[in-house]
Amino acid sequence: MTARAASGREIRDDRGSVTAEFAVALPAVLACLALCVGALYGAVQYGALAGGAATAARLEGRGDDPGGSIPGGAAAVTEREGRTVCVRLTAEGDTVLSRLGIRLSARACALDEAAVG
Template sequence: MRSAPRAERPRAGPHPGREEGSATAEFAVVLPSVLLVLGLALGGLQLAAQRLVLASAASDIARASARGDPGAAERRLADLAAGVGVPAGVQRSLHRDEDLLCVTLTARPGTGILSVIALRASGCALETRP
């Protein structure tokens, strides 16, 4: 037995039954979200790279200071401030715990909203005594 043909409901719009432009509209909605996620991921990678540079420099400065070579420590700090990947204005703090000399470097990775974030890295070295 055959069923009666179903009557289709009329579709609204000038061209009933056509969905032209829906992909463009979906793309326009999704694109800003994709760009935001991509920007956040790239920003996170940049912060991680700057943190690694700071950690390496803190260890180098701690070793040079512990050896009694303040000139090498100052040169490394100057190289860091003038180098690529870390902004100018790196702050250094030293503290001693018995024979251990620790250096902490703090930097702000950028301007604007990134200036709220402070990157911090520490490095320690055993002081050599003559």
């Protein structure tokens, strides 16, 4: 819509432009927010995996059962390399990160006391 000013020039009506700009910007803001939440979730999950892998490696090195130290939804693989025992935990399950093709994994090693003594 246009209106005429006292000088005879047309003045454009800007009503609705904020709504249009908001409609264009909202999906981008929501996508950024979703990525931030996903990254935060991934960092927390990686911390749990790293802590669980370290504890499981120490327990495995002592000859104890590391089952209680493995977080839920994680698959554990134990590898023995010379005088060390290593545990790799990999997050499993359907999460936002797995849908993006990102697999979280943590590996920790400890001295294998059975091989030393």
